[in-house]
Amino acid sequence: MSAILKDPLQLLIAAQQPGQSLAQSFYCDLAVYERDLEQVLSRQWLVVDHISRIPNRGDYFLFDIGNESIIVVREDETKIGAFFNVCRHRGSRVCLDAEGHKGAFTCPYHAWTYNLDGSLRSARLMPADFDKGVNGLHRCHVRVLEGFIFLCLAQGTPPDFDSAYQPFADWLGFHGFANARVAERRSYSTAANWKLVVENFIECYHCAPAHPEYCSVHPPELLLAYGAGPGSGPPEAEERFARELADWEVRARTLGHPAGFLFSDAADSPHLRTLVRLPIGGTHKTETHDGEPASKLMGQFKEFDGGETAFVFNAVSYLLAQNDFAILFRFTPRAPLLTDVEVRWIVAGDTEAGRDYDVGNLTWCWDVTLKQDKKITEDNQVGILSSRYQPGRYSEHERRVSTFVDWYLRQLA
């Protein structure tokens, strides 16, 4: 029997037609889901939160993905640690509360206790030859860039962080994220496979039918050309928008602000990143109902320039930044048909709720949009479970989805 016939997934990959949605199995099978976690997502540096969530020594939160739970803890003033939440005695979860503050982590089963650096502090009644020094919590790869915490669950050497993410550093720095803070956290847990959540996020074909509020902020010619970033819309729409884009870029650069396209990775790239700064369009200064500022200018912005920066770190980690606030989106698989959609609204570090911003104003556009996205994505998932589902053709407005599917299949192959 040939190798390809031994692996049903390879048959599925080989049967996939370019420019079409994936076959049903990719969206619901446990075996595919497990391969997604092992082979696709464990090779990524996942953005899990902003450092302002754990400002003091001993502050921690759990990041859960698939069957894994990672303790992300402030080890000391300068160091963030990340550890697999698995006791080295007999494997119990060590930490059960989703977030909090601890001086040490004590396993609830037999009370082995671990220091904040993951080392084993105490274990009762162990044999004389037991070595505490080699029984610390397993470390997870962790890096911090301009205030954002990245984890990689790879077993061995992770992909090179600096070559992938230093190219984001200047623009992240310009936005002032290292000194920012989270103003609001919300969760939009979605009963759908993680790839459906991603696919929905990277196309704006659905914007007009599904998102009246979002479409009241961004004009239709922008949403058609760049609604989900460069390479997401029809090339003719990009051409039609070129003059407006060029004029805005000149204005932004005159202010000393970043503008334009830095990069947008192709399907054969390891991380499918994008970094681009585009106009919001129309007269909006920021992404609010009335277009007026929601908070203080962040970082080095001198005035409102009507721009929005899209930092796409990988297929499941996105940051959309206005002049005065930003939104971090993370899409995390929890089960084949369940995805955590965790969102953070981020503002300048010296702001105060009520005085400098109103949470309702800040969250208006994306809160309603994410609730709509949850509904349409869950409806998409149940439709795909039908015996009559078959892969369908992508439109010219779903080009980035096609790129994502191509990238995903290459990661799996």
Ligand code: FES
């Ligand atoms: S499993 Fe943790 S102390 Fe026994």
Ligand SMILES: [Fe+2]
């Ligand atoms: Fe949407």
